[in-house]
Amino acid sequence: MNKNFDEIKDRLSIRMINFQRTNFEDGKDYVIGTEGDFSFYYVLLSPNQSEETIITYKMLQMLDITQAILHTAAIEADRSHGAHVTGLIYEEDTLNLYMLDYENEDYGASLILDKEIRKAIWQHLGRNYFVMPSSIHEVMIAPDYDILDPEDFFKIVRDCNASRAIVNESDILSYEVQWCTEAGLIINARAKEEFLNVMKTVNELKE
Structure with missing residues (x-):
């Protein structure tokens, strides 16, 4: 090198x-x-x-x-710049949300690309979770309690991206919601059920 x-x-x-x-x-x-x-x-x-x-x-x-x-x-x-996780409330405490970003810097959404940070978030939550692209500066984390359908999170993202009071048009990151596992795997949230079914089949074959 x-x-x-x-x-x-x-x-x-x-x-x-x-x-x-x-x-x-x-x-x-x-x-x-x-x-x-x-x-x-x-x-x-x-x-x-x-x-x-x-x-x-x-x-x-x-x-x-x-x-x-x-x-x-x-x-x-x-x-090394330091990941900052803030607890948030959405719709009168019906859904626990967290924001991942830099405390004093822009472009903190890239922190979700760090597999070790994704695994640390899982350890904190104790469960799989959804990642919503709030903007190029931060992402939203929502624990997966198997209550809401992934499409509910896609709707939240669409609604937020449509509001200039929430995110500037130039800062819109994506309309796609991700889903993360304990191992740090990150996939499209719509593929969650297919992934779980495949893992169930694999585990049954091992027995």
Whole structure:
């Protein structure tokens, strides 16, 4: 690995993006990643964090690193900024909600890409949970009590995204709700039942 990468890796960061609402410059070979239904890109912050440069594949070649190495380093750099989880109430305490973001920084939605953070959230809740894309700056966490249908969470996201009082149009992240397990797996919430059925079948075959 290029020693220059060791000197800059702590200044890497991840930016979540909604490709349906954002047009990158034509001709740029930006390094793009996906996790579940989330899409994102990587940036290098200036030493004082006042400016950022989007990471390209050409830069990866110059640094002599793979995208996997870049991703791991960016996840660790973002984690060092500190995840902040806030308890919220929705519709008169009928649904427990939590917000995951940075306490004093923007772009905290990328924290949900960190598998260790997803597993830590499960340990705190003691159950699987839904992830609703509040904006590019934060995501909402809802414990899965097997009471509400996944489509109820999709409706919450649609309603929030439709309100400029809740989220700016330029900050809309996604309309897709994710679902997370104890192991940190993240999948589209509509695939929850299929996943559980497959796991049930696998466990029965093991018996």
